[in-house]
Amino acid sequence: MQRVRSAARHVTQVYEAALKPVNLTASQFSALVAIGRQQGVTLSTLANRIGMDRTTMIRVLAPLERRSLVRLEASKDDARAKAVFLGKGGQAILNEAIPLWNEAQDRAVETINEDNMPYFKTILEKLREI
Amino acid sequence: MQRVRSAARHVTQVYEAALKPVNLTASQFSALVAIGRQQGVTLSTLANRIGMDRTTMIRVLAPLERRSLVRLEASKDDARAKAVFLGKGGQAILNEAIPLWNEAQDRAVETINEDNMPYFKTILEKLREI
DNA sequence: GACAAATAAGTGTATATGCACATATATAAC
DNA sequence: GTTATATATGTGCATATACACTTATTTGTC
Numbered sequence: 001m002q003r004v005r006s007a008a009r010h011v012t013q014v015y016e017a018a019l020k021p022v023n024l025t026a027s028q029f030s031a032l033v034a035i036g037r038q039q040g041v042t043l044s045t046l047a048n049r050i051g052m053d054r055t056t057m058i059r060v061l062a063p064l065e066r067r068s069l070v071r072l073e074a075s076k077d078d079a080r081a082k083a084v085f086l087g088k089g090g091q092a093i094l095n096e097a098i099p100l101w102n103e104a105q106d107r108a109v110e111t112i113n114e115d116n117m118p119y120f121k122t123i124l125e126k127l128r129e130i
Numbered sequence: 131m132q133r134v135r136s137a138a139r140h141v142t143q144v145y146e147a148a149l150k151p152v153n154l155t156a157s158q159f160s161a162l163v164a165i166g167r168q169q170g171v172t173l174s175t176l177a178n179r180i181g182m183d184r185t186t187m188i189r190v191l192a193p194l195e196r197r198s199l200v201r202l203e204a205s206k207d208d209a210r211a212k213a214v215f216l217g218k219g220g221q222a223i224l225n226e227a228i229p230l231w232n233e234a235q236d237r238a239v240e241t242i243n244e245d246n247m248p249y250f251k252t253i254l255e256k257l258r259e260i
Numbered sequence: 261g262a263c264a265a266a267t268a269a270g271t272g273t274a275t276a277t278g279c280a281c282a283t284a285t286a287t288a289a290c
Numbered sequence: 291g292t293t294a295t296a297t298a299t300g301t302g303c304a305t306a307t308a309c310a311c312t313t314a315t316t317t318g319t320c
Contacts, residue, residue, distance in 0.1 A: 001141050001145060001234075001235060002156070003251075003254045004138050004141050005138045005141065005142060005156065006182070006254075007138070007181075007254045007258065008134050008135045008137070008139075009138075009182060009278090010181060010258055010260065011131055011134050012135060013277095013278080014260050015131060016278090026135060027135075027306065030135075042268075043269065044268060044269080050136065051137075051140060052307080052308095053139075053308050054269075054308095055271085055307085056306065056308060058269080058270070059307080060305080060306070060307095063305070075268095078268075078315075079268095080267070080314060081267090081269075081315095082269070107260060108131055111260045112253055112256050112257065116249060116252065119246060120249070120250075120253050122246065123246050123253075124133045124134065124137050126242050127242065128137065128140055130140065130141065130144050130241045142308095143307095143308080155275065155276080157277095172298075172299095173299070174299080183278045184278095184298080185277085185278060185300080185301085186276065190275080190277095192275090208285075208286075208297090208298075209285055209298095210284060210285045210299065211299075212299070262319100263320085264317100264319080264320100265318075266315100266316080267314100267316070267317090268313100268315075269313085269314080270312080270314100271310105271311085271312080271313105272309105272310090272312105273308105273309090273311105274307100275306100275307080276305100276306070277305080278303105278306105279302105279303090279304090280302090280303090281300105281302085281303105282301080282302105283298100283301105284299080285296100286295100286296080286297070286298095287294100287296070288293100288294085289292100289293085290291100290293085290294100
């Protein structure tokens, strides 16, 4: 299974190279996309969606908050929870980043070979259940 | 492709839980196995084998060196290179760790489903070429 | 309503990860 | 042999990653 981790490292590098013009990491991009889909999502929910530890998410958001790309507010429903929103430049940078990501994505899918994709998705799905 | 990274995070946690009794991380285990296979391998070669950046490997080895599980020496052939060997407890801890790893491996392969493995291997192979 | 159990977040610590940059040595070209 | 280039390692920095532990709040139970 070392291969899964190795592959993830490599894939990360490829995608981060693609995202270089917007100065976003792969994790930061994932977070922005998820936040864009559901403004006001809580920290824990966000972390769960991405399959990342909650405490990791806190630290992933930190540099984004410094750049005002995201904004954290106390949740209205639950005084314990933090709601996460896209900040000032958030949507704009997402609009820039998404095409860059998609280009890398297309290249990746092409390399993997379209025909293998269904298997790939199935396998990745199952990996979550281990 | 976020899924690949997410899967890798999850898989890492599963394997590291399995390795807890020997207090090794997944990266550390990978390194130990590779060193055991070729004592005296150089840092860069080792990093390449594992598909990890050379500078990351330096830092992965640091805690192992502190525990005397690995040993670094100047290479005889090349004054620039460092040769890596298993240290005092190196082989012993490997002997303990390998069964733990294999158990986790078996469970993982079972979950993925034996039949899917050939596809999986092919896909992971191709991911390296992106 | 008081108390226990569950849930949400935050911090300390250690390792992982790789880029940019620097240094040392080897190799190739002339 | 000197010089240019390539190779091997090391360090500074920033982010990624998650566990253990802590604090605050909510929810369920009586």
